[in-house]
Amino acid sequence: MLAGLLAGAALPACAEIIDRSPRPKSRSDAGGSGAGAAGGGAEALVQAAKLTGTVGYVVVDARSGAVLEARESETAMPPASVTKAVTALYAMESLGSGRRFLTRVLATGPMRDGMVEGDLVLVGGGDPTLQTDQLGDLVADLRKRGLRGVRGRFLYWEGALPQLSRVAQDQPDHVGYNPALSGLNLNFNRVHFEWKRAGADWSVAMDARGSRFVPGVDSVAMKVARRETPIYTYSKGEAREDWTVASGALGKGGSRWLPVRLPGLYTAGVFRTLAGAQGIALPEARAVGTLPQGEELGRVTSLALPEVLREMLRFSTNITAECTGLAASGKGGLEASGRAMADWLRSSFGVSARFADHSGLGGASRISAADMARLLVRAEAEGRGLKPILRDTGMRNDAGKVIEGHPVKVRAKSGTLNFVSALAGYISPPGGREMAFAIFTGDPARRDAVPLSQREQPPGASDWTARSRLLQGRLISRWASLHA
Template sequence: MISKGISRRQILGGLLAGAAFSASPGFAEAPARSPRPVPRGGQTPALAATSAEALIAEAKLGAAAVASYVVMDAATGTVLEQREAQVAMPPASVAKAVTALYALTRLGPDFRFRTRVLATGPVVAGVVQGDILLVGSGDPTLQTDQLGDLAAGLAARGVRSATGRFLTWDRALPPVLRISDEQPVQVGYNPSISGLNLNFNRVHFEWKRANDGWSTAMDARGTRFVPAVRMARMQVVARETPVFTYQTADAADDWTVAAGALGKGGSRWLPVRHPAVYVGEVFQTLAKAQGITLSAPQPLQAEPSGQELAAVDSEALTEILRDMLRFSTNITAEAVGLRASGAADLAGSGAAMSDWARATYGVGCRFVDHSGLGSASRVTAQDMAQIIHQARASGLQPLLRDMGLRDAKGKEIANHPTRVTAKSGTLNFVSALAGHIRPPQGRELIFAIFLGDTARRDALPEAERESPPGGAAWLGRARHLQWQLLARWSQSYV
């Protein structure tokens, strides 16, 4: 096994926080009223005397918006306060908390994905007498640097070439072209999924001004390796909109981008729609750097077999899930959910998790995927709180993000004695938050908050879905409301 040269948290932090195509709009709309000041000493203002209805009205989420929540005693499950608790709402990424529970139950906390290089014949004088196979198990966390280490491991075995083909096998998971058909074509958080994944199935697109127009590059960059990519191609077109178009041809991703949107230069990650081709090409390039000559990758349909020459394992499932919940990586949720269910497609896998949640927790959730990206998933606040309450001994809470209460600007209040461990979720005009409120003393609380204006979301044209007008301001008000409710409950019921 080849050890990882860089921690996945470093990769995740850099990759997911990488430069976007354009900065997201700030909270441009003015708040409904002046935010309450935060007293000195890091304490939250007194909200216990303010009704939840007044806070919801202040947030001005829209006449058609639903504000649904439940707060209960963590020890007994007694509901202390609720509002619209039985209204089924899109859970957004809060669904990943259920996916984590599902994966832990079905796969176990020590489960690891393994990516292997196999040979169908012996190695004679550095030449494999047969085919070389790159075999995936669905690892959603595999990065270019680890793939480079895998190529180095092959070179360490003395391999320099093969008499046969270079084959890739990606059937450990069913192919998923995109998680959700509702999302704009260019968003990197809606990639394809297969048994071979790399860099969250995203390719790095960079552009710069050049004498004759624009210089562009597509690569699969890691920390130590930056291999160029040929299967993803970009053409700059003289237009203002749409910003991107996409077509697929001969297992390649063909993109165009509007010259009017490029500014002076920049970069962003784009989704990959042919993951096995992408991984195979990058591995071929990295192997060449190690002095190994491989033919162009070809897909293998049959179950692979052969002698293992090199392999790289993922971290244990608990660490994968911890990062998934912290960074809200959609591809990770879908890969672990698909692996846990063994279903033939994503819809069937979501249904299998729904059935499991119903049988395990007695709830009526409906999941169309494992990440919450599909807006057709539905969960009530009552059911989400019940899942968290019944799962207290499951090991989920230590995987959730731990934070203090937040002030009117959304900043965590330093050294606040009350802690919140929770998972958040966001879609356009949908915001969700669920988890635990843990005071320094007194009783622990469990909560679930679902806020959404689904009619406004559903009315968005595709061109506005990546950054809808008013969306960032709505989200800011929704998140502020959530933290006001948490502060109120921590003062009222602890």
């Protein structure tokens, strides 16, 4: 178990698989079987899953919104990462599909003989997808322009977005899916930790590796402590992050990604290291609160927003959801930004929800299956662009395995927290009735009772999630055959 925790295996807390519109009216919302259901088959599937907590679902005709089958569909449930589907719609409408995030390098004075006569400034534009290789290529371009150093300071600005130390407060320090947020981010605000056995001790390294560049990191340090537990401890100063790891959990060697809590400093430090490797001498980075004016020497441009969001939905990256949501709302914190998104949802779709954040990592978010389905129906009817960026999660057999080449397409977003599992999207049979659906299962009380130290892999959560996902696949198979 210790080895699994240390290596950061895919676990339930972070893993993802999978007023004008007509208000759907359920034909049978209490008993679990809707029109055309054979012998209460859906309810039998629910009982066979043996899930604690609540199971709520609805499947509707995607064109008319008519409810085909429902159970506990008006009960507000934690949506987990299904929240990201709402965030994608919110970001596209608020920021525009042509939006790209920029990371720039400015010079506050002219460059003479390769030296900037002023300050060099690394300017973050809120890009949640910036990677080390992109920074390395940016530095290479600056070197081609003749840059060798700076007479003044090396500054960084991360004020395009609020600086937040983490997404959710109720997660262990070491989980990489709960990073800091900033206007200047790198590698999803994670640092690579690697260890190897060296005699009676271990050698450790912290780096910001990409595919082509592997710069070391100075602002984050790791020490091995002679103990069995806790596996990790963490402390943060103004300009440094310090970790310790338990020797009893290390074994012969391994690696994992750890979260970064000082992302601006981390990114600027990596940039400085890459610059030094290519012959550009820079002093230590300093944060600046007000964006200086200067000439742009180079930039990194993100993919267009729909592609950024498509990748977010595919890999369920929390930092992308939070950065795009904060950029869309312009608010100074996640709670206020989540409220702004809920207000937008109500005014745009007539749907009620509560959002603690934009990724679904916080357990306080709530939306009902019926409201999620209403959103999906109207989003598709109005051509809001959600369905094309959802991932094809596939039809699954009775064992939960994807059936290759199945003619029915399922485009959906999944979400998983401890003892919470959700799935919502569209079922598209060839030439048949298209359906929208939402399946929310959850036992929030059981989730909240898990001690903080166990929230990466609490006992029973993995099995609970597996049963929930199997139920989701069986319900979708039922609906595809019964209602298509």
